[in-house]
Amino acid sequence: MPMIRIEKRTDGVAIVWLDSTEKPVNTLTPSAVAEFNELVLPLMDDDSVRALVVASAKKDTFIAGADLEVIEGLDAEQISQMSRDGNALLERIFTGPKPVVAAVHGAAIGGGLEVALGCHYILASDDPATVMSQAEVMLGLLPAGGGTQRFIERTGLVAGLPMLLTGKRVRAKMAKRMGLVDALTTPGGIVDTAAKAALAMADGKLKRPRRKKTALDRLSSFPPVRAKILREAGKQVARRTRGLYPAPPAILDCVETGLKRGRLAGLDRESYYFGKLATGVESRNLVRLFHAMNIAKKPGDGAEPKPVDRLAVLGAGFMGAGVASVSLGRCPVVLKDISDEALGAGIRSVEKGLVSQVRSGAITRREADRRRSALLPTTDNADLATADLVIEAVFEDLELKRRVVAEVEERIAPDAVFASNTSALPIAKIAEGSRHPERILGMHYFSPVPKMPLLEIVVAEATAGWATATAKAFGTAQGKTCIVVKDGPGFYTTRILAPYLNEAVVLLEEGAKIEDLDRVMKDFGYPVGPVALMDEVGIDVGAHVAADLGAAFAERGLGSSDALPKMYEAGFQGRKNRKGFYLYPKKKKKGPRQVNTEIYRFFGGPDRRKVAGEEIRDRMALLMVNEAVHCLDEGVIASAEDGDLGAILGLGFPPFRGGPFRHVDHEGAAAMVARMNELAERHGPRFQPAGGLKELAATGGLFYPEA
Numbered sequence: 001m002p003m004i005r006i007e008k009r010t011d012g013v014a015i016v017w018l019d020s021t022e023k024p025v026n027t028l029t030p031s032a033v034a035e036f037n038e039l040v041l042p043l044m045d046d047d048s049v050r051a052l053v054v055a056s057a058k059k060d061t062f063i064a065g066a067d068l069e070v071i072e073g074l075d076a077e078q079i080s081q082m083s084r085d086g087n088a089l090l091e092r093i094f095t096g097p098k099p100v101v102a103a104v105h106g107a108a109i110g111g112g113l114e115v116a117l118g119c120h121y122i123l124a125s126d127d128p129a130t131v132m133s134q135a136e137v138m139l140g141l142l143p144a145g146g147g148t149q150r151f152i153e154r155t156g157l158v159a160g161l162p163m164l165l166t167g168k169r170v171r172a173k174m175a176k177r178m179g180l181v182d183a184l185t186t187p188g189g190i191v192d193t194a195a196k197a198a199l200a201m202a203d204g205k206l207k208r209p210r211r212k213k214t215a216l217d218r219l220s221s222f223p224p225v226r227a228k229i230l231r232e233a234g235k236q237v238a239r240r241t242r243g244l245y246p247a248p249p250a251i252l253d254c255v256e257t258g259l260k261r262g263r264l265a266g267l268d269r270e271s272y273y274f275g276k277l278a279t280g281v282e283s284r285n286l287v288r289l290f291h292a293m294n295i296a297k298k299p300g301d302g303a304e305p306k307p308v309d310r311l312a313v314l315g316a317g318f319m320g321a322g323v324a325s326v327s328l329g330r331c332p333v334v335l336k337d338i339s340d341e342a343l344g345a346g347i348r349s350v351e352k353g354l355v356s357q358v359r360s361g362a363i364t365r366r367e368a369d370r371r372r373s374a375l376l377p378t379t380d381n382a383d384l385a386t387a388d389l390v391i392e393a394v395f396e397d398l399e400l401k402r403r404v405v406a407e408v409e410e411r412i413a414p415d416a417v418f419a420s421n422t423s424a425l426p427i428a429k430i431a432e433g434s435r436h437p438e439r440i441l442g443m444h445y446f447s448p449v450p451k452m453p454l455l456e457i458v459v460a461e462a463t464a465g466w467a468t469a470t471a472k473a474f475g476t477a478q479g480k481t482c483i484v485v486k487d488g489p490g491f492y493t494t495r496i497l498a499p500y501l502n503e504a505v506v507l508l509e510e511g512a513k514i515e516d517l518d519r520v521m522k523d524f525g526y527p528v529g530p531v532a533l534m535d536e537v538g539i540d541v542g543a544h545v546a547a548d549l550g551a552a553f554a555e556r557g558l559g560s561s562d563a564l565p566k567m568y569e570a571g572f573q574g575r576k577n578r579k580g581f582y583l584y585p586k587k588k589k590k591g592p593r594q595v596n597t598e599i600y601r602f603f604g605g606p607d608r609r610k611v612a613g614e615e616i617r618d619r620m621a622l623l624m625v626n627e628a629v630h631c632l633d634e635g636v637i638a639s640a641e642d643g644d645l646g647a648i649l650g651l652g653f654p655p656f657r658g659g660p661f662r663h664v665d666h667e668g669a670a671a672m673v674a675r676m677n678e679l680a681e682r683h684g685p686r687f688q689p690a691g692g693l694k695e696l697a698a699t700g701g702l703f704y705p706e707a
Contacts, residue, residue, distance in 0.1 A: 321349035
């Protein structure tokens with residue numbers, strides 16, 4: 001798969017063009033490393049070449065990182081050797097006799113950034129498309145092409161360490177301020193500008209600018225201070241990852257090794273860890289998640305989507321304004337509400353998002369102005385007439401949503417798709433009495449819409465294939481990962497969340513402590529504990545959903561408690577009114593949040609008892625997993641892949657565990673069924689294992705037999 005072509009210019013500059021012939025973006029592979037060795041290294045000894053420029057021929061990508069498919073099936077030593085080969089190549093370029101300039105326009109991610117760091121000078125385009133990141137940690141890996149060494153050499157320990165440990169992306173201006181980039185230019189003519197810089201370096205007329213060091217930078221050059229910074233970083237990593245993710249500690253070890261013993265020792269440590277991490281279950285699950293997300297973004301077979309040239313959003317509240325915000329870059333948006341006051345709040349929310357995007361460099365001021373002009377706030381239903389897609393984001397009330405459908409159907413074209421942003425109300429019930437039930441579906445966004453990656457598309461029996469395809473295509477264009485699920489109580493995500501949260505309520509009624517429940521489930525890998533999550537969602541919402549789903553699945557012992565409705569009636573709404581399971585003072589205090597012990601009067605009184613962590617973990621996690629299997633058995637989700645994507649991206653199921661279905665495969669269906677049977681004997685039929693789980697336990701099968 002050729003990737004490199006060489007252009008020798010008459011001025012003595014050789015342009016190394018990166019242009020994968022079989023992929024839309026450039027990625028790093030062993031064959032690419034071989035091409036660099038074969039085609040680029042000889043230029044170092046070519047007397048006709050005075051300097052080199054590395055540039056991409058792709059539109060908006062420098063190098064999008066390593067092709068992770070090439071390491072599948074390899075053992076740790078083989079993977080480590082790939083890293084050693086790449087590091088040896090970049091070290092030869094970095095220490096070579098001729099200046100090499102990286103002309104970076106577009107994404108330089110992971111190994112792509114490490115290629116740029118292996119050059120002597122980095123010129124980047126000041127364009128929103130240009131983003132840089134050492135994102136390997138997001139996949140349970142570490143930079144294995146010198147990133148733990150050369151990144152710190154350029155930016156310093158204080159600025160560089162957080163980026164290595166979080167995978168945070170930066171745009172060109174910030175990269176320049178950090179010292180990660182040496183100079184900025186416009187995208188047009190970036191290669192010519194880089195060539196001039198390369199020749200100036202060859203003539204001794206240009207050197208890399210010195211990074212302006214802060215006082216902390218200067219202090220960090222002293223070994224005792226440096227050691228303290230690394231120690232504190234290690235403590236922060238331990239608190240944030242709870243020991244569940246092995247990549248951050250490995251990154252710290254590589255950085256410390258390089259600082260103490262030199263870059264070559266640090267590079268050797270990188271390569272060792274790369275093989276070790278890449279063969280670990282955590283990284284394998286995170287990489288599988290990455291691949292699954294990319295597959296979900298591809299067009300599916302079946303009906304063709306209709307183009308959406310105009311979107312209408314009904315309801316300018318928090319959710320509606322969020323949907324409008326993520327859509328303005330795709331098409332004009334009509335934002336409708338019943339009052340100017342409500343519209344004003346929605347407009348301010350959209351404006352806040354635009355300002356934030358401009359500040360971060362995600363969009364230009366000109367693009368922000370274009371998006372502002374593409375937003376039409378209105379109180380008039382007549383403005384909905386030309387919409388191709390209408391997304392309703394009104395209050396979660398069935399009769400209200402039916403009235404909205406009836407009003408809107410009089411205004412919009414018969415082939416316009418109508419979507420309800422409901423989290424639990426069945427779409428078929430919303431569509432009852434409508435003129436065109438075939439174009440009605442659910443588009444369940446998660447809060448906050450601009451940040452949450454999942455979109456759950458809910459199809460009723462009457463929903464047409466073209467409507468589903470249209471909603472999915474538009475959701476993908478919004479940047480969402482879409483799963484298509486069948487209509488029913490709670491759909492998929494809300495349905496599997498409900499028994500998980502309800503078990504937290506049951507445990508509280510049995511005397512468990514609020515902080516113990518949250519601690520145990522965060523130790524399992526959830527980003528937020530179940531009780532804190534109920535505060536975030538809202539006690540009223542939790543009570544409403546629990547009652548509906550408890551009634552729907554009462555025959556399986558999943559009936560809901562009356563504790564949440566009583567809390568709401570007493571004025572406890574959660575974070576939204578600063579009265580919930582936890583206290584939310586106006587002035588945020590340092591340290592862990594404080595439990596609101598007054599809550600215990602709804603759960604049997606203030607006397608609490610210690611419940612074993614294993615008991616809490618198994619009862620809560622297994623109920624979510626079991627409900628996910630029920631959903632697959634019933635065809636609510638089409639595949640285990642969709643179920644894992646939905647649980648991780650929508651609900652925070654621990655990503656390193658791969659989702660409910662990969663978790664079953666890893667733990668073993670037989671062991672899981674045995675534990676659930678034990679729990680069912682003690683706590684009732686809600687723990688009876690789903691049919692699909694029992695079948696796998698009996699046959700020794702897997703949800704992912706190819707894994």
